[in-house]
Amino acid sequence: MNGYSSFNGPSTSAPAGAAGGAAPTGGIDVPLGQTNQPRLLVRSLNNQETTFHLSGVELAYANSLRRVMMADVPTIAIDQVLFLQNTTPIPDEMLAHRLGLVPLISRGVAKGLRYTRDCDCDEGCYYCMVTLKLKVAFRGADGEKFMRVTSDMLEIVPSPGGPPPPNPYGPPPDLSEDDRQIINNRDAELGVPVGKGQPGVAPILLAKMGKGQEIDIICKAYKGIGKHHAKWQPLSTVAFEYDPYNKLRHTTHWFETDERGEWPLSSNAVFETPPDPSAPFDYNAVPQTFYYTAESVNSIPVRSIVEQGLDLLVENLASVILAVQKETGVDEDEDENGGEGLENAGFVEPDFGDGVGGAGQMDGYGGQQGYGGYDGGYGSGGGGGGGWAGQGSGMSPLRR
Numbered sequence: 276m277n278g279y280s281s282f283n284g285p286s287t288s289a290p291a292g293a294a295g296g297a298a299p300t301g302g303i304d305v306p307l308g309q310t311n312q313p314r315l316l317v318r319s320l321n322n323q324e325t326t327f328h329l330s331g332v333e334l335a336y337a338n339s340l341r342r343v344m345m346a347d348v349p350t351i352a353i354d355q356v357l358f359l360q361n362t363t364p365i366p367d368e369m370l371a372h373r374l375g376l377v378p379l380i381s382r383g384v385a386k387g388l389r390y391t392r393d394c395d396c397d398e399g400c401y402y403c404m405v406t407l408k409l410k411v412a413f414r415g416a417d418g419e420k421f422m423r424v425t426s427d428m429l430e431i432v433p434s435p436g437g438p439p440p441p442n443p444y445g446p447p448p449d450l451s452e453d454d455r456q457i458i459n460n461r462d463a464e465l466g467v468p469v470g471k472g473q474p475g476v477a478p479i480l481l482a483k484m485g486k487g488q489e490i491d492i493i494c495k496a497y498k499g500i501g502k503h504h505a506k507w508q509p510l511s512t513v514a515f516e517y518d519p520y521n522k523l524r525h526t527t528h529w530f531e532t533d534e535r536g537e538w539p540l541s542s543n544a545v546f547e548t549p550p551d552p553s554a555p556f557d558y559n560a561v562p563q564t565f566y567y568t569a570e571s572v573n574s575i576p577v578r579s580i581v582e583q584g585l586d587l588l589v590e591n592l593a594s595v596i597l598a599v600q601k602e603t604g605v606d607e608d609e610d611e612n613g614g615e616g617l618e619n620a621g622f623v624e625p626d627f628g629d630g631v632g633g634a635g636q637m638d639g640y641g642g643q644q645g646y647g648g649y650d651g652g653y654g655s656g657g658g659g660g661g662g663w664a665g666q667g668s669g670m671s672p673l674r675r
């Protein structure tokens with residue numbers, strides 16, 4: 276899955292075969308059809324916020340997507356502040372902290388800027404840093420008692436070591452391929468505080484200064500990820516939900532007198548079938564559809580964050596597969612030749628044609644049966660578990 280996929284394939288009119296197995300009642304056309312691919316339904320999308328449903332993946336994958344979007348999609352944020360002057364009552368450290376949390380426009384930063392750790396420069400340069408200046412003083416004009424210092428007063432200044440200006444008469448500048456890629460992908464507004472100059476967007480208050488006070492600072496904004504500091508998170512929130520009726524009993528609702536009254540159903544419940552109180556508990560059931568609402572801080576459009584999150588997840592999973600192959604010496608081709616190898620290892624492609632409570636669900640996920648084959652595979656020392664089993668020992672090949 277690469278970015279937003281469209282699931283507009285031929286729809287079959289399976290009565291209860293909608294995504295998640297539920298006939299939607301919310302007036303939204305949920306794609307139907309027999310497919311073993313993950314499905315994404317975008318319910319709403321604008322620059323700042325999106326709501327979408329993901330089905331055809333396991334809970335761990337769905338939650339990983341949420342985490343990757345929050346923690347691994349790069350943005351830029353102010354990371355170092357040089358104080359030349361600060362005579363306001365707000366301490367340097369506090370002002371620096373506030374500056375770090377100001378969202379800066381980071382479109383295209385994944386390819387349009389280098390991590391400073393990967394750069395050859397000593398103290399930040401055009402290719403790994405955006406420099407901002409904040410120089411304000413309050414002289415007490417207009418009879419005001421104090422002045423508000425806001426994020427709109429941050430000005431971008433050129434970082435050192437930028438590309439030479441184009442010379443139509445001379446040879447093209449001598450740039451490495453990497454530098455050239457950064458120049459081509461760099462957004463013209465990279466590093467501008469979000470909302471600056473936009474009418475109707477309130478600027479972020481950084482400090483208030485009295486008469487005769489001034490601030491003169493230089494800020495260095497670097498590329499980073501939310502895993503290292505929350506100021507690099509591109510999203511303010513990701514709401515994530517599955518199983519709104521709690522049919523799987525993954526949580527316990529503590530209540531005083533009335534469970535439903537004290538735990539109102541979420542808005543996503545309209546996309547699922549209500550539970551049948553007389554049906555026995557299905558302990559093999561697994562979550563089918565995951566409901567996300569992601570809200571960007573506007574440094575990157577939310578669509579791009581979701582797309583980058585999906586790409587990063589694919590990349591991360593691929594690196595795990597490669598690491599496992601390197602460790603075990605088994606590659607994909609061998610598994611295919613081995614016949615039953617991964618097929619029996621629980622990696623059965625899911626079939627989501629069946630309804631939520633149906634017995635087909637277990638088969639769909641390759642549930643118990645599949646994992647049984649996995650154990651048998653490396654426990655039997657070559658007794659038919661495919662690739663890994665042939666390696667002889669009863670120990671997992673990953674642990675040798």
Ligand SMILES: [Zn+2]
Pocket residue numbers: 391394395396397399400401402403404
């Ligand atoms: Zn640099």
